[in-house]
Amino acid sequence: MICKRVNNILEVIVMEIRKVYLDHSATTPVAKEVVDAMLPYFTEKMGNPNSLHSWGRDARGAVDEARSSVASLIGAEPSEIVFTGCGSEADNLAIKGALWAKKDGKKHIITSAVEHHAIVDSFKWLGKNGYDVTILPVDSDCVVTPDSLKAALRDDTALVSVMYANNEVGTINPIAELGAICRERGILFHTDAVQAAGHVPIDVTKLPVDMLTMAAHKMYGPKGIGALYIRRGLKLVPLIHGGGQEYGIRSGTENTPYIIGFGAAARLAQKLHEAGEESRVSLIRDKLLDGIIARVPDSFVTGHRTQRLPYHGSVCVKWIEGEGMLLRLDYAGIGASSGSACTSGSLEPSHVLLAMGLDHATAHGSLRLTLGKDTSEEDIDYVLKEFPPIVETLRKMSPYKGK
């Protein structure tokens, strides 16, 4: 009886706290239509796409359709899309696969200082295994400038990888210009577009990139499925040898339900784009950022103010720790992040914010608020009501307040 009363009270409390998920850069929920598309492929349509019977043929047809959907999201041909186990795998496959396939002896490779760890650590490993690595700086808005790329190129440069948009501060790079510089000189160019694909229009028929990485779980698809666009004619050495699936570039029985989910997510992204989602979400994102700056003293936006992902907001709040903000926001039902999911939990501030020239103490006060298709203006109003008093409380406790 008492237990029941307590449960009821808890339920009321839980019900009354508004839940606002603002961590879409870490992962997105899987959209209902995506789940619906996937479900039959676990059970009655479970065939192996490589089998010759009707179950296999059905699965093959669905995989082909999903490949077309993912391809058309970025203007590619279906045969230029290879499905992988995640975005990180696609990044590894692009960099290592393309370099290992090269026979010209060129060993100089270039990336930027603000990449995702899938790229950072691949380059580190290559640096210890016979390659010469140059890391490009970024400006204070986190932009990789064409001039810095030009200055870094050498006669033996084999490959350049620069991310389309940054996951921590949302800045979009001038990929068309960077790619053109490489193409002019016959240097391979890869871009990690995991944060951008499905959220900003991408057209590889016009964009001079040779390889481009995507991941379903950053665009309302399931976790554990990625894709690499590989321009027609470009040869890669596989990371996974075996049965020769995915044009021989990524062996292993196709993860049919997840591939179907990725296809459905790509179609949803195009629908959202046509419905004007980018301008809707960027408008309330700007309301959030402007509201924080106006209400929280000594706070500022990180990343480029306009050349940024429409759903992405990030700020630094001086004199306090990101972790403290996250915990108190979580009590208030608001899910945010500080730095990237991989860096938070360690004491080192994010490599991205340091590369942008922020000092350690300021970088520790970073907060990332990334919106999604289901984020409403009321959600933003709620955050703007809850957040300023949290900062005030934390600053009262902070050892370095009031400088």
Ligand SMILES: *Cc1c(COP(=O)(O)O)cnc(C)c1O
């Ligand atoms: C999330 C992310 C990845 C990694 O994708 P996974 O599917 O989680 O491996 C790579 N690059 C960027 C920019 C990302 O945001």
